[in-house]
Amino acid sequence: MGIALTGVGFTYLPGTPMAREVLASLDIDLNSGEILCLMGRTGVGKSTLINVMCGLLRATGGEIALDGENVGSSREGGRALREAVGILMQSSEKQVFAETVQRDVAFGPRNRGLKGDGLRRRVFEAMLAVGLEPEAFASRSPFSLSEGEMRRVALAGVLALRPRYLLLDEPSSGLDLPGRELLHRVLNDLRSDGVGILLVTHDWDEVEALADRIAVLSDKHIVLQGEKEKVITALAELERTGLRPPPVISVLAELRDRGLELPPYASSPAAAAALIAEAMGRSRG
């Protein structure tokens, strides 16, 4: 089960002098029950790509398969994608609009025909999932909340649709550490429930904490895609895309270049420190 894009392209304003090709013959796949981190320089087309993946933008070429079925770039295909895939946009606090938190979160499921107790249950469940106590928050205006809380309302609104896949565009930028930790808990829970999650992020700590796999977008293509460790340690390729590798991994590489026997990867600064201390001890001994 998953979403697979094969040879997908996208051009803004095609056929006009303003035409701008952003994606070309691009391959990426997102599986159920995994977190795939999408990385790349700003302006490289990450937001465009996830808009194509959720059916908001129609690909100008290539194939899109949803759970093995080609949904192509037809109108119906777009609808199938939008039903299966939830998206949390950049600055998601701007995605909030209703008079109360409860109404805001209810907007999506209500539009899909859910009513009465069923709707209420769905809304409260989604609010609880993001740490918003219904009793305290349901009747408040979302605009009286802090930005971090507004983002949680936006996320609850997406979760209330019970998406099978969830695409998040830099959800943690501008959040403080407690806000990020809460978001990470929510994403871990969703992954355990089998939701396939694509997370756009620039933050290596976040990648280390959450990613199963990483995909890197550069110059219209996915140029690197694979298991977390493999991509993180592909230093030359990362640098070619303009990304700075995680600093601790760079330290390991620098010391390896000087002849210390070290593995290319460590999962934390403390783990790296232990490896380095041991290797330096060996080289002395």
Add this chain to the structure above:
Amino acid sequence: MIFEDVAFTYPGANGVPALESITLRIEEGEFLAVAGLNGSGKSTLCRLANALFLPSRGKVFCCGLDTSLQDNLAGIRTRVGLIMQNPDNQIVGPTVEDDVAFGPENLGLSREEIGRRVDEALQAMELTAMRGREPHLLSFGERKRLAVAGVMALSPRIIISDESTSMLDPPTRAETIELFLRLREEAGITVVHATHRPEEILAADRAALLEGGHLVFDGKPEQLFEDGELAARHGLCPPSLYVLARELGVPGFALEAEEVAEQLWASR
């Protein structure tokens, strides 16, 4: 820039102040990082600094000008540039270059001077190739650079950056910090930068930490991280290189991987 026992309360906040008894003196050419959790008062402080907000109590002085005096506003706005969190809140022009020209045009400068400033600002933010484009066709990160260019074109003496680096990728973020450092170095510009990022706090000359509207720390950025408990309470994880260096007993403070590797190699 001087804050003298400043308090600020938002209308409709039931009298709960967003900032209270803030006394802070920022020297000319200093780079101050303002840290604190979401809702601690960072944005309020930024908006008080360029007279978008006026203090409910106390006084704010920009380059010697009292922000509460109406006559000073024009002078303050030409000296203090504010870069906001969300670029879309400060982009107004139909094209990239029109947007950057908007500020200098309103200062009543000559056509040549406006042109010169626009060219310089576009170049500094690597937007020259996109100068004819419509801002809404730019990516988020590009729009962020555009907002910074618009402020740069005003040639401010003080730059207030309200989390202007959030949502940028790490290279662009580092470039923005390098730009701030360069402006301070070359033109003596004062920078007040609100941020959550530990490595950006460490790049500053000085750090101020806000908690619930109070100033709870004012000192060297390194000190902020020395006190592990204080840093943790304010959601500040020390940067990974810092942790690595401390674990291995390397003193000092390096922000680049090469430098840390060099120090470790030398310490064998």
